[in-house]
Amino acid sequence: MPALPEIEILRRDLEREIVTRRIKDVDVRPGTAAMKTFRRHGRRKEVQELLTGAKVDAITRVGRRLLIDLDNGKVIVVDLADSGSLQKTSASEPIATHTHLVLAFTIGGQLRLVDPAKTSEVFVASKEELEGMDELRNFSIDPLEEQITWHHFSGLLEERAAPLKALLLDENFIVGLGDVYSDEILFVSGLRHDRMSDKMSSQDVRRLYRALMETLQEAVKLRGSSGGDDAFTDLTGVAGQFQMEHKVFERDGEPCRRCRSEVVREETATYVTYFCPQCQS
Numbered sequence: 499m500p501a502l503p504e505i506e507i508l509r510r511d512l513e514r515e516i517v518t519r520r521i522k523d524v525d526v527r528p529g530t531a532a533m534k535t536f537r538r539h540g541r542r543k544e545v546q547e548l549l550t551g552a553k554v555d556a557i558t559r560v561g562r563r564l565l566i567d568l569d570n571g572k573v574i575v576v577d578l579a580d581s582g583s584l585q586k587t588s589a590s591e592p593i594a595t596h597t598h599l600v601l602a603f604t605i606g607g608q609l610r611l612v613d614p615a616k617t618s619e620v621f622v623a624s625k626e627e628l629e630g631m632d633e634l635r636n637f638s639i640d641p642l643e644e645q646i647t648w649h650h651f652s653g654l655l656e657e658r659a660a661p662l663k664a665l666l667l668d669e670n671f672i673v674g675l676g677d678v679y680s681d682e683i684l685f686v687s688g689l690r691h692d693r694m695s696d697k698m699s700s701q702d703v704r705r706l707y708r709a710l711m712e713t714l715q716e717a718v719k720l721r722g723s724s725g726g727d728d729a730f731t732d733l734t735g736v737a738g739q740f741q742m743e744h745k746v747f748e749r750d751g752e753p754c755r756r757c758r759s760e761v762v763r764e765e766t767a768t769y770v771t772y773f774c775p776q777c778q779s
């Protein structure tokens with residue numbers, strides 16, 4: 499799953515690569531898989547009519563959704579969900595299997611959406627329509643968008659009274675961190691996954707807050723985490739480096755980078771977690 503840092507990397511890439519470009523051609527690929535991606539639209543032609551000829555004005559983000567603002571009052575909303583990826587390619591590059599959308603720009607280059615497992619969704623709506631959609635309002639913490647104060651963060655932790663790992667995985671609490679970043683943040687903060695969020699000293703809260711900000715900023719700087727089978731790649735197909743920095747995630751049985759004791763994998767009823775029993779308490 500592309501988590502918050504990876505989505506922010508794509509947002510910045512798109513900003514650099516496609517803002518001011520004009521859409522010449524819209525190809526919603528043949529087959530039912532592509533229309534599943536465009537499940538809110540009845541026909542391919544509808545998508546083509548909404549997008550053809552429009553210029554890209556801005557790229558924004560609401561939670562894990564990317565919003566491509568156009569100069570015709572429309573917005574393309576892209577939710578990559580668990581398995582989608584975006585690629586900027588030349589027009590001559592062969593179209594990969596599982597490509598569901600190809601946007602061709604007038605001065606060359608294409609933006610393509612690829613998704614083998616078909617979990618992603620794309621739709622086009624007017625700016626007014628988007629304002630009325632609750633799903634496009636983000637009520638959870640977004641540490642890369644708006645820095646919340648330490649004090650506010652402390653209050654939210656106390657309200658929730660949940661194990662820290664469960665809370666960091668909860669998208670209603672904080673924007674898509676996923677398993678990798680929640681485990682890494684807890685390691686950096688020195689806190690165990692099962693510590694209750696309402697039973698923390700102010701020093702614990704500060705450590706968690708700092709670990710959260712630092713880890714996510716570092717992940718963006720290192721262009722995301724690209725371990726595993728469905729490894730993340732940026733808009734130009736380059737993998738990230740953050741997986742080299744993982745301190746605990748999927749390192750069970752290996753020595754902790756800080757204290758040399760063994761990193762542990764633990765499964766609870768609701769999540770799987772990796773941590774160092776020495777460094778985290």
Ligand SMILES: [Zn+2]
Binds near residue numbers: 754756775776777778
């Ligand atoms: Zn350790």
